Amino acid sequence: MAQVFDQREPAMKLPTPRGPLTTLLFEELASPPHRFDPPSFSPRGPALYDEDLQLALFACYELHYRGFDGVDDAWEWNPSLLALRQDLERIFEEGLRRVVPLPPSPPSGTPMRHALADLVAATDGGPGLAAFLARKADLEQFREFVVHRSVYHLKEADPHTWAIPRLHGRAKAALVEIQTDEYGGGRLDRMHSELFRATMRALDLDDSYGAHLDRVPALTLAIGNTMSLFGLHRRHRGALLGHLAAFEMTSSLPNLTYARGLRRLGGDDAACRFYDEHVQADAAHEQIAAHDMCGGFAAAEPALAQDVLYGAACGLTLDRLFAEHLMDSWRHGATSLRRADLMAAGR
Known part of the structure; x- marks a missing residue:
């Protein structure tokens, strides 16, 4: 039986920015890993619907999956990037809590x-x-x-x-x-x-x-x-x-x-x-x-x-x-x- 080898799928390219946050982030990611000052960010509406926020978070997370074409893998654990991600996650989690209240704990003994x-x-x-x-x-x-x-x-x-x-x-x-x-x-x-x-x-x-x-x-x-x-x-x-x-x-x-x-x-x-x-x-x-x-x-x-x-x-x-x-x-x-x-x- 002939062997079948998986063809290497190219990594996706950085997407089109959707605002000032992703414009800056993608400019940083296109360069070799380095220290940068994470920008302050405030969503322009509900966090779940903010295009700039959600795309920036998606890009930060994707570095832990398959990464992006032309983006150095060392960005995955870059301290500056993680600091930015932490700030964005705080905003995202607050937005989630506004939409999804914490359910009450199940009564004792409830499976x-x-x-x-x-x-x-x-x-x-x-x-x-x-x-x-x-x-x-x-x-x-x-x-x-x-x-x-x-x-x-x-x-x-x-x-x-x-x-x-x-x-x-x-x-x-x-x-x-x-x-x-x-x-x-x-x-x-x-x-x-x-x-x-x-x-x-x-x-x-x-x-x-x-x-x-x-x-x-x-x-x-x-x-x-x-x-x-x-x-x-x-x-x-x-x-x-x-x-x-x-x-x-x-x-x-x-x-x-x-x-x-x-x-x-x-x-x-x-x-x-x-x-x-x-x-x-x-x-x-x-x-x-x-x-x-x-x-x-x-x-x-x-x-x-x-x-x-x-x-x-x-x-x-x-x-x-x-x-x-x-x-x-x-x-x-x-x-x-x-x-x-x-x-x-x-x-």
Whole structure:
């Protein structure tokens, strides 16, 4: 059998700046690593919707993933850059708390799986994005949805994997079991990120990593930034697990409807495999995530049980805001992506 070697995928290029903060940051990153004075920054509105803030945070976080073409890898741990990131994270976390209040701690003796299930049941499901994609969306609207999701799905599972070395016992074993499936059980063609690339190719979209970064708005970046924030800080390990659990507990049925919508629009089995796979995988992962992973974690570290619920609430709330953004845009006959004139103006 002939050997198959992975082709090296080029790193993404630095995106187009969206304001004075990213203009300055990208100028610094284009130079060899050096000390610089982090600029002061105040958002011009809600942090989740500030284009300059969210893109700057995304760029800082991306240095811990695959980096950027032409940016020295040594920037990853540059003290000046970390100081800037710390300031931006403080603003971002304050913005998250304004939108997502800290849920009350579960009553003593309440199993974490029940507390999570109650939180999911009490959450407003939003404007019915999945049903719209299944029954009414046109092909361009479905392509827009996929472009948004590509920012995370092309690195699917990576942010949550940061938690593995920070756990022990039952919680660690459960997370490894979930992540093993996310990474295709060691088979490249079954990795969920690769399945999503097949969906993108079927929709005639560029499937290269980061190809659509300039097109997505701040809110889409904030969804990914929340995962990176939780993943890159040990103090947020409980929130990271809760975020993953909420995703696993609420994604099986939406993925079933996404697959129906894509097939209605002419997608074949290869195009829909990403969604089909999640219908089965996430149904199984739901129990593992809520009972073994989060339940095991809360039993081992009861002081962080409330953090688990907060991470879940963040994931659920941001998904609702994302659905509202898409549906509001389409209801008004507009694109949910950034307009070409704003991109050209760097806004």
